[in-house]
Amino acid sequence: MPASKRLRKTYRHLSDRAERGFDATRQQVRRLTEDRVCIGITGLSRSGKTTFVTSLINQLTHYDQANLSGFSPALGGQLLGCRVRPLEDRRLRPFPYSGAMAALAATPPQWPQPTEELSGCLLALKLRRGRGPLGALRGARRTLFVEIRDYPGEWLLDLPMMGLDYAQWCGQCKELYVREPRASLLGELGETLAGLDPSAPYDEGQAHALHQRYLTFLRRCKGSEHRLSLIQPGRFLIPGPDGPPLHFLPLLGQELSSRALQDADPQSYFKVFESRYQAYISEHVTPFYQEFFRPVQRQIVLVDLVNALNGGPAYVEDLRDALGRISDSFSYGRRSLLARLFSSRIEKVVFAATKVDQVVSRDHEPARRLLGSIVSQAIRNAAYEGVTPAVEAIASIRSSINIQDQGDDALAGRGPDGNLAYVHPPVPEQLHTEADYGEFRDWKIPPLQPPPGIRESGGPAIPHIRMDTVLEMLIGDLCR
Ligand SMILES: Nc1nc2c(ncn2[C@@H]2O[C@H](COP(=O)(O)OP(=O)(O)O)[C@@H](O)[C@H]2O)c(=O)[nH]1
Numbered sequence: 067m068p069a070s071k072r073l074r075k076t077y078r079h080l081s082d083r084a085e086r087g088f089d090a091t092r093q094q095v096r097r098l099t100e101d102r103v104c105i106g107i108t109g110l111s112r113s114g115k116t117t118f119v120t121s122l123i124n125q126l127t128h129y130d131q132a133n134l135s136g137f138s139p140a141l142g143g144q145l146l147g148c149r150v151r152p153l154e155d156r157r158l159r160p161f162p163y164s165g166a167m168a169a170l171a172a173t174p175p176q177w178p179q180p181t182e183e184l185s186g187c188l189l190a191l192k193l194r195r196g197r198g199p200l201g202a203l204r205g206a207r208r209t210l211f212v213e214i215r216d217y218p219g220e221w222l223l224d225l226p227m228m229g230l231d232y233a234q235w236c237g238q239c240k241e242l243y244v245r246e247p248r249a250s251l252l253g254e255l256g257e258t259l260a261g262l263d264p265s266a267p268y269d270e271g272q273a274h275a276l277h278q279r280y281l282t283f284l285r286r287c288k289g290s291e292h293r294l295s296l297i298q299p300g301r302f303l304i305p306g307p308d309g310p311p312l313h314f315l316p317l318l319g320q321e322l323s324s325r326a327l328q329d330a331d332p333q334s335y336f337k338v339f340e341s342r343y344q345a346y347i348s349e350h351v352t353p354f355y356q357e358f359f360r361p362v363q364r365q366i367v368l369v370d371l372v373n374a375l376n377g378g379p380a381y382v383e384d385l386r387d388a389l390g391r392i393s394d395s396f397s398y399g400r401r402s403l404l405a406r407l408f409s410s411r412i413e414k415v416v417f418a419a420t421k422v423d424q425v426v427s428r429d430h431e432p433a434r435r436l437l438g439s440i441v442s443q444a445i446r447n448a449a450y451e452g453v454t455p456a457v458e459a460i461a462s463i464r465s466s467i468n469i470q471d472q473g474d475d476a477l478a479g480r481g482p483d484g485n486l487a488y489v490h491p492p493v494p495e496q497l498h499t500e501a502d503y504g505e506f507r508d509w510k511i512p513p514l515q516p517p518p519g520i521r522e523s524g525g526p527a528i529p530h531i532r533m534d535t536v537l538e539m540l541i542g543d544l545c546r
């Protein structure tokens with residue numbers, strides 16, 4: 067490339083970066099001067115994020131036809147309207163609300179298409195100022211802007227990599243890969259990666275072939291049969307806006323911190339993988355943290371607990387580990403106004419077990435308590451830092467109804483092949499031993515389809531379980 071062209075490219079790159087920096091600062095200033103809050107919707111793939119955001123928008127835009135008795139602004143009459151607007155941040159795709167509603171309103175109703183892109187929207191809530199008849203008399207109104215950001219939770223699992231160098235990351239992988247079910251899923255590839263000489267000359271053909279096998283391993287970990295939560299590097303399976311990263315692999319053999327390796331040939335496996343690992347952190351992980359994650363002030367972490375319980379102890383342990391790492395990434399606690407100009411911190415976090423309409427209402431409270439015990443360390447950390455933590459069990463779209471079947475609590479709904487009804491084993495009360503999982507572990511969860519009667523536009527609002535409680539936890543205080 068000629069020097070002038072290269073210079074122009076560098077200049078464009080720098081001015082893009084500067085513009086992005088200004089944009090971010092402008093948005094931070096707006097957040098502080100306006101009545102505005104930024105909420106991060108976090109959850110691993112298939113935890114129910116898209117469905118949650120769709121229901122949240124639907125409930126708020128149809129607040130007068132929704133069942134929101136647990137959301138004080140709706141109950142007390144402060145909420146006067148809600149409009150959906152695009153975000154000023156053009157790097158975030160508009161959240162595909164109308165597409166999701168079209169799917170839910172189709173005949174037969176379908177779940178919204180899975181998406182794994184960064185997306186967002188801005189909700190403008192029109193509120194009556196002040197409570198009670200005095201507020202009504204004064205007739206004063208204000209607008210609360212609620213910024214919603216939806217992103218793959220898997221990317222948060224990469225954030226701890228910012229604090230590890232390549233050799234340390236390999237050490238972590240080694241520890242993780244000796245545990246089942248990963249050890250079996252990795253199979254022979256584990257031995258190959260352990261046998262690869264870190265100082266041997268790098269061979270692109272061999273590395274490419276091994277990377278393909280590594281991707282297959284990661285996909286199997288994440289796939290419907292195994293549903294493991296901790297998938298790293300996250301962008302190997304869910305590439306970001308900058309496309310897939312350059313491939314690298316964990317070397318699982320000898321100790322990698324030796325002096326000899328630090329001085330190894332730049333074209334050795336160790337050095338090539340090390341420099342790609344560093345590029346992964348600086349080009350993918352750090353920008354995501356700075357630009358997308360840091361502005362978030364309140365968090366909801368969605369957890370598909372029913373499915374994890376159904377997978378058994380190894381999966382619940384993996385989920386616990388992943389949620390621990392995700393919540394380590396939140397720098398909890400409030401900060402001074404000035405400090406918040408440059409970075410904000412999480413001030414509230416709600417953990418929600420999703421899709422609880424798959425189990426009878428009697429089991430919702432055990433599900434909530436189990437989630438509480440799985441995230442207990444994160445909750446203790448949050449409370450210690452002055453952050454308000456909360457745990458709830460919800461269904462963004464209630465797709466079943468409670469019925470009685472020969473004296474047993476049962477559920478009825480619609481499956482892919484028509485109506486279905488089922489009785490299921492009880493949700494475990496505790497998870498101290500394998501036996502605690504009981505029959506719940508062997509039960510096959512019937513695939514519920516969304517309920518009929520959802521309209522693409524107009525009310526009534528989507529049926530749900532405790533979306534109102536979650537709304538109250540997330541923004542209730544800001545509406546008063
Ligand atoms: N029964 C039930 N299933 C749900 C609910 N929310 C999501 N699901 C199921 O979970 C799947 C994944 O949800 P989605 O919102 O796409 O997850 P995302 O990957 O986190 O965005 C959906 O296709 C549904 O099958 C819910 O409230 N109730």
Ligand SMILES: [Mg+2]
Pocket residue numbers: 115116117180181182
């Ligand atoms: Mg999604």
